[in-house]
Amino acid sequence: MAEIRTLHDAVAELIHDGDTVAMEGFTHLIPFAAAHEVIRQGITDLTLVRMTPDVVYDQLIGAGLVRKLVFSWGGNPGVGSLHRFRDAVENGWPRPLELDEHSHAGMANRYVAGASGLPFAVLRGYRGSDLATRTDTVSTVTCPFTGEELAAVRALNPDVTVIHAQQADRAGNVQLWGLTGVQKEAALAARRVLVTVEEIVETLEPRPRGIVLPGWVVTAVAHVPGGAHPSYAAGYSVRDNDAYAAWDPVSRDRDAFLAWMKDHVYDRSEPR
Amino acid sequence: MTVNAARALSGARTCFVGIGLPSTAANLARHTANPDLVLIYESGTLGSKPTRLPLSIGDGELADTADAVVSVPEIFNYWLQAGRIDVGFLGAAQVDRFANINTTAVDRGPDRPEGRLPGAGGAPEIAANCGRVLMVLRHSTRNFVRKLDFTTTVGHGTGPGDRERLGLRGAGPTAVITDLGILRPDPETAELVLTDLHPGVTAERVRAATGWDLRVAATPVTTAPPTDAELGTLRALKAAGRSAA
Numbered sequence: 001m002a003e004i005r006t007l008h009d010a011v012a013e014l015i016h017d018g019d020t021v022a023m024e025g026f027t028h029l030i031p032f033a034a035a036h037e038v039i040r041q042g043i044t045d046l047t048l049v050r051m052t053p054d055v056v057y058d059q060l061i062g063a064g065l066v067r068k069l070v071f072s073w074g075g076n077p078g079v080g081s082l083h084r085f086r087d088a089v090e091n092g093w094p095r096p097l098e099l100d101e102h103s104h105a106g107m108a109n110r111y112v113a114g115a116s117g118l119p120f121a122v123l124r125g126y127r128g129s130d131l132a133t134r135t136d137t138v139s140t141v142t143c144p145f146t147g148e149e150l151a152a153v154r155a156l157n158p159d160v161t162v163i164h165a166q167q168a169d170r171a172g173n174v175q176l177w178g179l180t181g182v183q184k185e186a187a188l189a190a191r192r193v194l195v196t197v198e199e200i201v202e203t204l205e206p207r208p209r210g211i212v213l214p215g216w217v218v219t220a221v222a223h224v225p226g227g228a229h230p231s232y233a234a235g236y237s238v239r240d241n242d243a244y245a246a247w248d249p250v251s252r253d254r255d256a257f258l259a260w261m262k263d264h265v266y267d268r269s270e271p272r
Numbered sequence: 273m274t275v276n277a278a279r280a281l282s283g284a285r286t287c288f289v290g291i292g293l294p295s296t297a298a299n300l301a302r303h304t305a306n307p308d309l310v311l312i313y314e315s316g317t318l319g320s321k322p323t324r325l326p327l328s329i330g331d332g333e334l335a336d337t338a339d340a341v342v343s344v345p346e347i348f349n350y351w352l353q354a355g356r357i358d359v360g361f362l363g364a365a366q367v368d369r370f371a372n373i374n375t376t377a378v379d380r381g382p383d384r385p386e387g388r389l390p391g392a393g394g395a396p397e398i399a400a401n402c403g404r405v406l407m408v409l410r411h412s413t414r415n416f417v418r419k420l421d422f423t424t425t426v427g428h429g430t431g432p433g434d435r436e437r438l439g440l441r442g443a444g445p446t447a448v449i450t451d452l453g454i455l456r457p458d459p460e461t462a463e464l465v466l467t468d469l470h471p472g473v474t475a476e477r478v479r480a481a482t483g484w485d486l487r488v489a490a491t492p493v494t495t496a497p498p499t500d501a502e503l504g505t506l507r508a509l510k511a512a513g514r515s516a517a
Binding site: 026027028051052071072073074075077078081082085086089090091101102103104105108109111112123124125126127128129130131134148149178179180181182184185209232234238239241244 | 291314315316317327328329330331332334335336340341343344345348349352353376385386387388390391392393394395396397400401422423424425426429434438439440516
């Protein structure tokens with residue numbers, strides 16, 4: 001059964017320097033609070049994985065904690081570019097950022113292979129694209145039945161996957177609903193799983209479009225209401241679109257970024 | 273541009289919608305040219321019917337109004353890869369004369385770092401697996417380039433037969449809709465040709481905004497100006513989106 005932990009203790013116990021960490025969420029249920037705790041604890045040399053790295057990955061990259069990014073689309077959804085990501089790639093500030101770059105279909109299938117305990121997944125993808133030059137985790141395989149050549153993508157098995165969900169019960173069973181993106185696959189592909197939740201309930205009521213992760217595939221649950229802000233948790237909050245728009249000018253300037261991080265991340269602490 | 277992009281969806285059954293201009297056009301189409309259009313977003317929504325413009329690909333409105341919400345692997349594998357989508361609707365940072373797309377990185381020349389774009393997202397497989405592809409973007413020599421710095425997504429490759437050689441399904445890009453006009457591939461050469469001009473725009477102006485020697489159809493068509501109904505619907509959708517933000 002998953003242990004119920006404070007966010008501070010769960011992050012300290014589960015995430016270590018040098019780990020490969022997936023903090024998934026497809027616009028919805030992005031684990032911002034957990035990522036901010038990683039920043040406060042200064043856990044570094046991370047390989048970060050996510051299909052759609054957005055503002056919180058911009059913050060982790062700008063904080064200098066990320067060695068490598070595995071991804072398929074990096075932007076501020078509905079707003080524009082990720083400027084800390086661009087500064088790291090284009091200028092090496094605050095440190096160079098290595099990239100392992102895929103398409104969405106490729107990344108989704110890499111998680112599927114990881115969750116399935118397979119070494120790779122096959123798809124009709126990447127044909128004619130230069131993307132294969134940006135990664136050593138895509139290759140080709142020949143179908144043994146038809147002879148068709150298909151793309152093969154290497155399984156992704158993060159050391160840790162962090163997700164945010166609506167509810168858990170006291171045994172650490174977790175339920176999330178609404179847009180559930182690739183969270184189930186990312187969790188089942190990982191060696192350790194941390195879930196932050198809006199609410200801890202006595203009994204999980206099955207929800208339409210809901211996904212349950214049983215407590216025995218989850219390592220730790222932390223009760224963090226609002227832990228997805230400025231993204232959202234369907235049924236609990238709406239997306240703070242103003243916050244995403246406000247990030248653009250902050251992230252364009254290194255000093256403005258550092259000041260923002262001091263006020264909004266470093267000087268705030270989670271209960272231990 | 274948006275109105276013409278919406279009109280281009282007339283007759284389509286299903287559309288895999290990219291965020292930004294394509295999403296605006298597809299939502300306008302559902303309220304004007306094609307009320308039955310099934311909108312599919314890569315965040316996992318099938319048959320979204322938003323009453324306002326979604327503010328991002330994962331806007332709660334898309335999930336709340338959908339026929340079904342599925343996982344991201346399911347959207348890409350079962351629905352897109354299996355060939356169930358009629359039209360893929362994409363934006364782009366750079367486009368070349370064969371409607372190939374770059375959204376990955378731009379070359380800034382010797383001794384300068386490579387300029388970083390957001391990356392591929394869903395586009396390579398959307399363009400490879402839909403029945404046909406529509407593109408919408410603003411027209412300038414920055415966007416319409418002689419040679420892509422990087423090929424993220426294949427349109428017509430290097431010319432006729434290239435899609436077949438690569439094993440790509442569907443007709444590929446059939447129209448590139450811009451704020452100046454519409455470009456369509458020549459049936460013989462697959463090269464984009466200026467076929468439609470928006471009212472008041474000259475072919476010379478479009479050629480000047482294009483990074484290659486753009487061919488112009490013998491008698492370019494002038495697009496019909498937006499109707500009051502189309503403009504009113506577009507403004508209402510945008511206003512509703514703003515008030516939601």
